[in-house]
Structures are given as C-alpha cells and as structure tokens.
Amino acid sequence: MKRLLSAPILFLQLLYQSTYLAINQIWARKTRSILTTTGIVIGVASITTVIALLTGLKNQTLADFEKWGARTIWIRHTEPKTGPKRNISWWNLRFWPDEFNGILNRCQSLVRFSRIAPRDYYTPFVVRFGEKSVEGVNVTGIDPGAEQITNRPVIFGRPFSKIDDSEGRQVCYVDVNLRDKLGLNKDCVGQTVLVGGKNYLIVGVVDIVPEQAARWTGGGQGLEMFIPFRTYLKLGDPHPHMYAMAESLSTELSEEAVSEITFFMRQMRRPRLSPGEPDTFTVRSVQSRVEQYNRVSMLITLVAGGVAGISLLVGGIGIMNIMLVSVSERTREIGLRKAVGARKRAILMQFLVESLILCFFGGLIGLGLSKLLTFAIGAISKNEVLGMAQIPMWAVALSFGFCGIVGVVFGMIPAVKAMRLDPIEALRHE
Numbered sequence: 210m211k212r213l214l215s216a217p218i219l220f221l222q223l224l225y226q227s228t229y230l231a232i233n234q235i236w237a238r239k240t241r242s243i244l245t246t247t248g249i250v251i252g253v254a255s256i257t258t259v260i261a262l263l264t265g266l267k268n269q270t271l272a273d274f275e276k277w278g279a280r281t282i283w284i285r286h287t288e289p290k291t292g293p294k295r296n297i298s299w300w301n302l303r304f305w306p307d308e309f310n311g312i313l314n315r316c317q318s319l320v321r322f323s324r325i326a327p328r329d330y331y332t333p334f335v336v337r338f339g340e341k342s343v344e345g346v347n348v349t350g351i352d353p354g355a356e357q358i359t360n361r362p363v364i365f366g367r368p369f370s371k372i373d374d375s376e377g378r379q380v381c382y383v384d385v386n387l388r389d390k391l392g393l394n395k396d397c398v399g400q401t402v403l404v405g406g407k408n409y410l411i412v413g414v415v416d417i418v419p420e421q422a423a424r425w426t427g428g429g430q431g432l433e434m435f436i437p438f439r440t441y442l443k444l445g446d447p448h449p450h451m452y453a454m455a456e457s458l459s460t461e462l463s464e465e466a467v468s469e470i471t472f473f474m475r476q477m478r479r480p481r482l483s484p485g486e487p488d489t490f491t492v493r494s495v496q497s498r499v500e501q502y503n504r505v506s507m508l509i510t511l512v513a514g515g516v517a518g519i520s521l522l523v524g525g526i527g528i529m530n531i532m533l534v535s536v537s538e539r540t541r542e543i544g545l546r547k548a549v550g551a552r553k554r555a556i557l558m559q560f561l562v563e564s565l566i567l568c569f570f571g572g573l574i575g576l577g578l579s580k581l582l583t584f585a586i587g588a589i590s591k592n593e594v595l596g597m598a599q600i601p602m603w604a605v606a607l608s609f610g611f612c613g614i615v616g617v618v619f620g621m622i623p624a625v626k627a628m629r630l631d632p633i634e635a636l637r638h639e
Contacts, residue, residue: 224558231563234535235570245531246571248524249615253575253608254582256517257600261583263506265598270502279460281358281495282319282467284453284474289487294480301480302489304451306442308477312455315473318466319455323355326441326451336434337403338391346387346432348404350441350449356382356415358456366398366413373412374437381409382435384417390432402434405444409436463494521611524571525619532564532623540630547632557628564620565613572612576605 235242286302289295304324312322327349328334336346353369356362363382373380381402388397393411401408415435441449457466470492475482478489536543543556583598 231566249571250575252517252520253572254578257579258582259513260604261598261600279496280457282455283493287491292487316469318462320458321354321358321456323352324453326350326449343390348434350438352438358454361415363413365396374439377439379409380412382413382415384433387432463496467492525615529619536623536627544632553628557624560624560627561620565616568612568616
C-alpha cells in the first residue's frame with residue numbers, strides 16, 4: 210500500500226529531473242534547438258492564423274445573420290439546369306405578383322410574408338426635397354410587415370398599413386443615409402419628397418442594412434426609399450423584377466416552412482411546372498445559409514490543417530533526426546548513468562521529455578507569430594472583418610495537442626534507442 214501511494218510522487222520526481230536535464234540540454238544548444246523547431250513553428254503559425262481569420266469572418270457574418278433573425282426565408286426565381294425550361298428567358302422566368310396570393314393561408318408555418326421589388330439597378334431614381342436632389346436612389350416596393358421580417362424596424366414614424374398598400378397610397382420610408390443626404394429633419398415624418406414627378410409623404414425612417422448580410426433591397430449604396438408594393442406597381446411596370454421574403458413561426462419550423470412554400474410555388478408558378486420538372490425558383494432559410502457557411506468554413510479549416518500537417522510532419526522528422534544525433538553525442542553520458550543505477554524508464558523519460566519540450570517550444574513560438582500576423586493583417590487592411598480575427602482557445606489547445614503527439618511519436622525512436630544502449634558499450638564510445 211505504501212509503495213502504491215509513493216508511485217505518483219516518484220513519477221513526479223522523475224518528471225522534474227527529466228525536465229530539468231532536458232531544458233539544460235536545449236539551452237546548451239540554443240541555435241540548433243531553434244532551427245530544429247522551424248517546421249513546428251511554421252505549421253502552428255499557419256493553421257492558427259487561418260483559424261483566427263476564419264473565426265473573425267464567421268463572427269462578423271453570423272452577427273449580421275442574427276440581425277435578420279434565424280426565421281427569415283428567401284424566395285427567388287432561378288433558371289433550372291435541366292428539363293424543358295432550362296433555356297427559359299429571364300423575362301419569362303420572373304415572378305408575377307399574383308403568384309404569391311394566398312401564401313399565408315396555404316403555408317401554415319409562416320407568420321409574415323412580403324414581396325420585394327427593387328428598382329432596376331441601372332435606372333435608379335432621383336429624389337428631391339426643396340432645393341436638394343439626390344441621384345442613384347433605389348426605390349423598392351414592399352408589402353406591409355417587410356420591416357419586421359428583415360429586422361429593420363421603423364426607428365421614427367409608423368409602419369405601412371394594409372390600407373396604404375391596398376389603396377396604393379403615395380407614402381414612403383427613407384433610410385438614414387438618404388434622410389441625411391437630403392437634409393431632412395432627424396424625425397422627418399410628415400415631410401414630403403418628390404420622385405418621378407410625384408410627391409410622397411414620409412411616414413417612417415429605417416436604419417441602414419449591414420454590408421455583410423444579404424440585402425433585402427438590391428441597393429448596396431445605402432440610399433434607399435421604400436413604398437407600398439401596389440404603389441410601386443403604379444410606376445408603370447405590372448410585371449416588375451421581384452423576389453420575396455417570409456418569416457416562419459419558429460426556428461424549428463423553418464425547414465417545414467421551406468417545404469410548404471416550395472409545394473405552394475410549384476402550384477402557382479407561371480409557366481406551369483409539370484410533375485417531376487425542376488423548380489424555376491429557390492427557397493432558402495437563413496438557418497440553412499448559416500449551416501452552409503459553417504460547412505464551407507470547416508472545409509477551408511481542414512484544407513489549411515492538411516497543409517499545416519505536412520509542415521508539422523517535416524518538423525517532427527527534423528526533431529527525430531536531431532534527437533538521434535543527441536543520443537549519439539551523449540552515448541557515454543547514458544552509459545555512465547546506467548552504470549550508476551539509472552533505470553531504462555528514466556532514460557526513456559529524459560529523451561521523451563526533451564522531444565516534447567522542443568515541440569511545445571516550437572508551438573509557443575508559432576502561436577506568438579500567429580498572434581502578430583493576425584494583428585498585422587487587421588491593422589494593415591483596416592478591414593472590420595479582419596479586425597475581429599482572434600485565435601480561439603480550442604485552436605490553442607489543438608495546436609499544443611498536435612505538438613505533444615509529434616513530440617511523442619517522433620521522440621520515441623531516439624528515446625528507445627537511448628534506453629536500449631548497453632552500458633559497457635556506451636562507456637567505450639569515443
């Protein structure tokens with residue numbers, strides 16, 4: 210019992226002695242030790258830098274997606290790659306406004322829906338207020354409730370009502386950038402702007418949309434004006450370029466809502482879709498896009514990890530080579546230790562610990578270099594996404610874990626060779 214209790218103490222004592230001897234040996238050969246760990250340094254630095262940059266991109270992207278809400282669903286027309294409609298013209302592929310009639314009644318998993326008709330990017334409007342005019346404004350037609358689906362609340366004023374839409378009233382929202390460009394009041398509700406020869410009463414102000422998230426208009430310039438959908442149809446195009454967005458009752462029902470919308474659209478689509486014919490539209494949820502992004506991010510990490518793994522392999526071979534040289538140089542020392550009673554496990558422990566310390570030392574330098582690279586890339590590029598880059602703790606643990614595995618695997622052969630040396634032959638070594 211006493212021997213059993215003393216075993217951990219003896220092991221810790223042996224580990225301490227082995228660590229002390231290993232550090233002394235490494236310090237005595239500083240230059241060689243640093244050069245030996247170059248492969249480990251490059252491998253750890255490269256993989257952790259890639260992970261840090263991907264983490265920054267992921268955090269920014271997911272933060273923007275959260276602003277939409279996980280229940281948001283996009284419905285867009287798309288050209289099928291097979292089937293009789295694979296060469297259908299873009300003009301005939303567009304949605305008709307009445308294709309969405311009754312969608313909330315037929316799709317029970319939906320709570321809100323809106324058609325969205327952004328003005329053609331090449332023919333933006335000129336918006337005037339008093340003496341000021343702003344060119345390049347994207348006027349977009351939306352149904353009531355669109356601001357809730359896209360999580361862009363009306364910060365001043367009121368949302369569109371069903372009467373605004375059904376009667377085609379000339380009312381509008383403006384975004385913050387357009388408000389400031391026109392010199393409107395901060396709370397500009399009640400003021401009017403002139404667009405296409407018609408006056409529109411401002412009933413609300415909405416905030417700008419995040420750049421990294423998919424936009425619910427097609428603007429991209431942050432100069433946006435929104436009018437009721439039926440008011441938009443009065444601009445002269447009864448068959449405008451449009452897409453749609455919906456919101457499911459809950460995140461858990463998002464995929465069910467996607468299936469319901471797909472079934473509904475196949476029945477309502479023009480030209481008609483025959484059974485088995487490919488869809489001429491796509492229905493995607495934010496949740497599916499987040500999952501798709503995570504898969505792509507993981508794939509990039511695995512590829513980068515494979516490249517870094519080659520560097521770690523080369524570094525491990527270098528460490529094994531140097532450790533074999535070290536065993537040859539210290540053959541007499543090993544023989545002397547064995548002659549005075551050192552056991553095989555003590556010799557094995559000494560060289561394994563030395564190999565591990567070399568690998569951990571290379572990993573530490575690699576992490577430091579990765580931190581400097583991440584900071585430098587963020588500072589030089591001045592990019593918000595790259596500025597959010599950070600090395601997650603799991604990446605640090607993974608790096609040291611790989612260093613430990615490399616140290617044990619490639620340090621084992623030299624350690625076993627040292628352990629098996631015959632003390633008499635070792636003492637005769639010159």
